[in-house]
Amino acid sequence: MTNTITANNVSAYLNKVVKISDLSSIYDLWMILIRPNDSDLSDDEGILSFVGDEPNEESFSLYQKGNAVIPIYNDSIELESDMYYEE
Numbered sequence: 461m462t463n464t465i466t467a468n469n470v471s472a473y474l475n476k477v478v479k480i481s482d483l484s485s486i487y488d489l490w491m492i493l494i495r496p497n498d499s500d501l502s503d504d505e506g507i508l509s510f511v512g513d514e515p516n517e518e519s520f521s522l523y524q525k526g527n528a529v530i531p532i533y534n535d536s537i538e539l540e541s542d543m544y545y546e547e
Contacts, residue, residue, distance in 0.1 A: 464482075465478060465482045465483060465486065466485070466486065467486045467487070467488075467489060470483070470486055470489065470491065470508070470511050471511050473508045474508055474509070474511060475507060475508065475509065476507065476508060477501065477505055477506070477507055477508075478493065478505070478506065478507075478508045479504050479505055480493065480504050480505070480506065480530065480532065481504055483532055483534075484534065485534075486534060487534045487535065487536040487539070488513075488533075488534075488535065488536050489511060489512070489513065489533070489534075490510065490511070490512050490513070490514060490515055490519065490531065490532075490533050491508060491510065491511050491531075491532040491533070492508075492509050492510035492519055492522055492529060492530065492531050492532070493505075493506025493507060493508055493509065493529075493530040493532065494506055494507045494509045494522060494525070494527050494528070494529060494530070495507070495527060495528040495530065496527045496528075497526065497527055497528065506528075506530050509522055510522060515531075
């Protein structure tokens with residue numbers, strides 16, 4: 461059985477290698493992956509280095525380390541873009 465990353469358990473994956481595609485069902489949370497320049501990680505992988513409701517000093521400091529930074533934010537409002545309401 462595979463572990464599924466959800467909003468409830470995403471913090472358990474901090475500092476671990478995750479796939480970007482595994483984070484696609486998590487909404488309204490900022491997640492930042494780091495891909496060290498000298499790593500052999502694929503384009504769909506990174507080390508989960510930040511999880512939070514909004515960017516802060518901790519997340520901004522990740523940009524200064526010289527590695528590839530992959531910010532991820534899936535907005536739940538986009539889920540409603542295909543919906544319409546009758547009046």
